[in-house]
Amino acid sequence: MTKHDSNTIANIHKELHSHLPPEPALRVKALESLLVEKGIVDSEAVDAWIEVYTEEIGPKRGAEIVARAWIDPSFKARLFDNGTEAVKDFGIEQEHLQVVENTADVHNMVVCTLCSCYPTSMLGIPPTWYKMAAYRSRAVRDPRGVLEEFGVEVADDVEVRVWDSTAELRYLVVPQRPAGTEDWDEQKLARLVTRNSMIGTERDLAARIEEVA
Amino acid sequence: MDTIHDLGGRQGFGAIDVDEPEEAFHEPWEARMFGIRRAMSRPADWSLDWFRHCRELIEPTDYLSRPYFDQWLQAYAAMIANSGVATIEELASGKAKTPVSGLPPPMTAADVGGARRGNPSFAREIDEAPVFNVGDSVRVKIHGAPGHTRLPAYARGRRGIVEAHHGAHVFPDANAHGEERAAPLYTVGFDMAELWPEAQGRRERVFLNMWESYLERG
Numbered sequence: 343m344t345k346h347d348s349n350t351i352a353n354i355h356k357e358l359h360s361h362l363p364p365e366p367a368l369r370v371k372a373l374e375s376l377l378v379e380k381g382i383v384d385s386e387a388v389d390a391w392i393e394v395y396t397e398e399i400g401p402k403r404g405a406e407i408v409a410r411a412w413i414d415p416s417f418k419a420r421l422f423d424n425g426t427e428a429v430k431d432f433g434i435e436q437e438h439l440q441v442v443e444n445t446a447d448v449h450n451m452v453v454c455t456l457c458s459c460y461p462t463s464m465l466g467i468p469p470t471w472y473k474m475a476a477y478r479s480r481a482v483r484d485p486r487g488v489l490e491e492f493g494v495e496v497a498d499d500v501e502v503r504v505w506d507s508t509a510e511l512r513y514l515v516v517p518q519r520p521a522g523t524e525d526w527d528e529q530k531l532a533r534l535v536t537r538n539s540m541i542g543t544e545r546d547l548a549a550r551i552e553e554v555a
Numbered sequence: 556m557d558t559i560h561d562l563g564g565r566q567g568f569g570a571i572d573v574d575e576p577e578e579a580f581h582e583p584w585e586a587r588m589f590g591i592r593r594a595m596s597r598p599a600d601w602s603l604d605w606f607r608h609c610r611e612l613i614e615p616t617d618y619l620s621r622p623y624f625d626q627w628l629q630a631y632a633a634m635i636a637n638s639g640v641a642t643i644e645e646l647a648s649g650k651a652k653t654p655v656s657g658l659p660p661p662m663t664a665a666d667v668g669g670a671r672r673g674n675p676s677f678a679r680e681i682d683e684a685p686v687f688n689v690g691d692s693v694r695v696k697i698h699g700a701p702g703h704t705r706l707p708a709y710a711r712g713r714r715g716i717v718e719a720h721h722g723a724h725v726f727p728d729a730n731a732h733g734e735e736r737a738a739p740l741y742t743v744g745f746d747m748a749e750l751w752p753e754a755q756g757r758r759e760r761v762f763l764n765m766w767e768s769y770l771e772r773g
Contacts, residue, residue, distance in 0.1 A: 372649030388590030455563030
């Protein structure tokens, strides 16, 4: 039985701090060896999980969803009405999905100030900056300053909406489709969509047209 | 709990590493730690909320300075020691002194395909009707909970508008401490100027997901 007590855990953290090996790589190695010896981790399953999140589950999946929303109005309507149901078209399970749309008047940006909540099944492993103090502290106070640091300027008359993921709802930003891509097919459009544009730390994808075309 | 993890609006953390390479893992040990967490057989009374609470209880200097997946290691090591899965001595040496009992055998590589699902649902049916309606003006309570909570400090005492009601979701403040119950969950929108004095006149809003007990009419 686990005792779910805050102070007990705080004291264990102190003890661990002075007893575990000094380098993170050594700490993780010791943990894996121990759990394998205890019979509660199989290293081949660890390998398999790493492969899934290195090769298969990443921002490409989110980009495919965005590209479909750009070209297929009925899919887009379903995506905004019930994102969790709509992304099943792609074989993706994402409970409590909330899709938010950038327009000429609105820019959306996603953060988790309390930990690192992220739509992993659609965007893969979050970038480290998303999980560390600088982004988490500033996103809800100075979003335009944060965007500037990412090289993004948002005009004063555009509303910036910051979504702080404090529950199990997961947010996906649909960026604006840039002009000049009217005759592009879905696959080509998907290549235009970046990870940061789906977090909301990138806005104008027009600059990528030349690179992708 | 007012621990160091509650970072919204704090100042002095400097620049964001915007040039970070876009790859899932930057170091082999980060990938191993990610995989260990996914593959491990664990006590049935652990939850995502308990994990979050154990991470936010990491010593403040470690919380702010250690790499992200090292924080996972630190949180898991604490959970493992606390639940009697292994001792701190075993965690330090990497060698098992005693067998562990009562846990199912671990996931195999073949199981990973079937387990590659998304997040589970946290929605629950409850009998009580929600107290607030979309469009209501609300004020966030001033005090947080002494244990785990998902009520960030920067929103406390501030006024916002209920933008959406999501039905009832598992209440983290109770679930983290081993009691699963559900309560109505809302999205509440706040004008940036309501949150921060320097934000007057900015066209900016912050949206938070809030359980009913975090809110009062206001």
